[in-house]
Amino acid sequence: xxxxxxxxxxxxxxxxxxxxxxxxxxxxxxxxxxxxxxxxxxxxxxxxxxxxxxxxxxxxxxxxxxxxxxxxxxxxxxxxxxxxxxxxxxxxxxxxxxxxxxxxxxxxxxxxxxxxxxxxxxxxxxxxxxxxxxxxxxxxxxxxxxxxxxxxxxxxxxxxxxxxxxxxxxxxxxxxxxxxxxxxxxxxxxxxxxxxxxxxxxxxxxxxxxxxxxxxxxxxxxxxxxxxxxxxxxxxxxxxxxxxxxxxxxxxxxxxxxxxxxxxxxxxxxxx
Numbered sequence: 001x002x003x004x005x006x007x008x009x010x011x012x013x014x015x016x017x018x019x020x021x022x023x024x025x026x027x028x029x030x031x032x033x034x035x036x037x038x039x040x041x042x043x044x045x046x047x048x049x050x051x052x053x054x055x056x057x058x059x060x061x062x063x064x065x066x067x068x069x070x071x072x073x074x075x076x077x078x079x080x081x082x083x084x085x086x087x088x089x090x091x092x093x094x095x096x097x098x099x100x101x102x103x104x105x106x107x108x109x110x111x112x113x114x115x116x117x118x119x120x121x122x123x124x125x126x127x128x129x130x131x132x133x134x135x136x137x138x139x140x141x142x143x144x145x146x147x148x149x150x151x152x153x154x155x156x157x158x159x160x161x162x163x164x165x166x167x168x169x170x171x172x173x174x175x176x177x178x179x180x181x182x183x184x185x186x187x188x189x190x191x192x193x194x195x196x197x198x199x200x201x202x203x204x205x206x207x208x209x210x211x212x213x214x215x216x217x218x219x220x221x222x223x224x225x226x227x228x229x230x231x232x233x234x235x236x237x238x239x240x241x242x243x244x245x246x247x248x249x250x251x252x253x254x255x256x257x258x259x260x261x262x263x264x265x266x267x268x269x270x271x272x
Contacts, residue, residue, distance in 0.1 A: 012073035012105045014053070016044075016080075017062035017205055019098045027095055036061065039097050043083045051076035059208055070105045070193055071185050077101045102200040103193070120215070121228035122206060122235065124198040128228075139198055143191055150187035158182060164223045166248045173252065206235035213239035214268045218257055223249035240268075 018024070024032040048055060048065055051072040056064045067073035080099060088096040104120060125131065126139060142160070149157025155178040162169070162177045169177065185193070213236045217229030226243055233241035242264050244257030251258055 010105070012067040012070040012103055013056075014065040014067060014073045014077060014101060014103050015062070015202060015205065016065070016077075016099050016101045017059075019100050021061040024095055024097075032095070032097075035095075035097055039084070039087065043087065044080055044099075047076050047079045047083070051079075057211075059210070062205060062208065069184075070103065071189055073103045073105075074189060074193060074196070077103060100200075100202075102202050103196055105193075105197075120232055121224045122203045122232050123201045123228070124196075126198045127201045143194060146191050146194060147187055150190050151182065155182075165250050166252060167222070168247050168255075169252060177250075203235060206232070207237060209236045209239075212268075214264065215239055215241045216261060216264060217241070217243055218246045218248060218251070219243045220245075220247045221249045222247075 018036065021032075045055070051067065052069075053065045053067045053072065053076055056066050065073075065076075067076070081101070084097065084099060088098070125135060145157045145160060155175070158178045158181045159174065161181065162174050166173065166177065181190070213233070215229055215233035215236070217224075217226050219226050229243070230241055233239045242260075244251075244260055246255045246257040248255055251261060
């Protein structure tokens, strides 16, 4: 393996596209393009900039945006949706520009203007065909525990999430992650983020991905089952799926899958 270091860091990625874009283009192609351009200029781009976001890539009606903070990503998304709700009544009543927005947080690998995601998924836990009533009950219970216990001096409630993200973490690693969770966001934003990632569905966007894609997923993690990574890869044209040994959703430096993770990424970047 070469000594070149891959740039990877924790970031929030916002993915957005226009709902019913094909229908809108069929009704009025020139008008839709003009209205989308105006909305981008007046609402979307200024909101992204004001919340310290960086537009990484645009795909017609869609875009990928990087934020250093999940809070900034969420605030930008909420601001865009609120301003769009105020803006749409001024346009054709049957042709509103409505954005679908999803946010992913995790280890992101950067290469020029491309993004490579690890441990991703296309549908939140509440939108998956396999969801059961027991799953929904656990989801609602977790929301309640996060709301009442997130900001507590006692880390028990935050440890619930830590034990799912990194079940093999050492006592010191788990304690540090519990502190990071509390300091990084408020209970309200933690719950809103959990609700968002549990209820989005971007499966319709996946066939539009044209960039070379490598999907990596840990085989025994419980936060996002490995089959979700397989579904993600299967829906992206020409993508390659690699499963890694281990149990942690957030890879730790001593994880068994870390060497393979770095080697797969290095080979992918060199080939592409």
